[in-house]
Amino acid sequence: MNDNQSPQPLNLLASLPSETVSPEQIYHLVGEDGLTRLISAFYQQVPQDDILAPMYPEADLAGAERRLRDFLIFRFGGPSHYIEQRGHPRLRMRHALFPIDQSARNRWVSLMEHAIDQAAFPAPVATALRAFFRDVATFLINRA
Template sequence: MTAPTSFYDAVGGEPTFRRLVDLFYEGVAGDPLLRPMYPEEDLEPAADRLALFLMQYWGGPTTYSDNRGHPRLRMRHAPFVVDIAARDAWLRHMRVAVDALGLAEPLRVQLWDYLERAAYFMVNRMDPVQPDQ
């Protein structure tokens, strides 16, 4: 028996990442701060993009880049105000999803560390949005 060759394999591959993203978007669907950032009525296309991105990042298939090119995460999120509150809401829903996976501690920590760094990286506005803006 050979050891998994990537984080993607170690956590169970596509089913694990699909479950992570599905759980995450269950929270987003009812979040008054995050839900308006998704212009599509159906969150499924956004969920698919995130799942494909995460799978590729962690050593799975390159479907994301094959279909969408370089991730350019900050550029793709630039049209949206990603402030501290949005970051924290995103992390709150992602924390629930990550914890629900029941991953072994080293894998859970590795995944969470990446997601937390990514969330901080995506912040593009430090000042609170004023009601008249």
């Protein structure tokens, strides 16, 4: 398999309790297609959202979607295209210009959890994704 191909999701989920799925296993369980489905479902909601839409310039919405998808593929155990193209994620620095308060954090998490539901991942993967996104979104709060 070359770097451009997504691995086929493994059929291991039926025997895995939710607490055994680490973020590093997610790519190998849902593949690039699963993560692409997730991020697409998230970004379909953004333009209509009164809190998040102003943070995502319409002209760069596709770029934002690609960057998040590539970051998550890397973070969840896939190819490192994000790092090769953009370097270290530096999440707090890259998000410093955006006014992320508790309500923006909560809305982002809400839209992402809705996207997780739409992507229809097995429960162990959905549980791991929810925990990861809640923690990272809280980490990125930069306004009172």
